[in-house]
Amino acid sequence: MRRAAFALVAVLAALPAAAAAQDLAQARTFVQGLYAAYGKAPGPDYLGRQAKATLTPALIALVRKEAAHTPKGDVGALDGDPFCNCQDYKISRVQVAVAAAGAGKARADVTFRNFGEPQKVTLDLVAVGGQWRVEDIHEDGTPSLVGLLRDSLKGTIR
Secondary structure (H helix, E strand, C coil), rough: HHHHHHHHHHHHHHHHHHHHHHHHHHHHHHHHHHHHHHCCCCCCCCCCCCCCHCCHHHHHHHHHHHHHHHCCCCCCCCCCCCCCCCCCCCEEEEEEEECCCCCCEEEEEEEECCCCCEEEEEEEEEEEEEEEEEEEECCCCCCCCHHHHHHHHHHHCC
């Protein structure tokens, strides 16, 4: 009886680790899919029509609020694609490394080449309704997309 109880405890203890590994594999697949779309026509529209399947509701709201507060004819704080830190793209050699960042959270480091130039973008991911979504984007020129958009709304950048 004691052995059976010990075996049951061991199996139950391993379940969260197995679930976490599966979650990280799903996060990696999600991010790989985001970057694979750059090789297909018409290309991704993660801030527009594909936002709900890509971004957290909070990030969608922030992107839309900042765009609404940008005067007509002006360029807002976000003047390119934050997923590739670019306006034009020819992305190749995508590599994705994902690590857990807390319960229901992960961090994805994405390296790739855009027109042959090496790039690195880090995505903060969070599980929303059982699906991975991007919560923030970091790259050399923009330490935090969320921070950039909030600063723009405060009027501290333009």
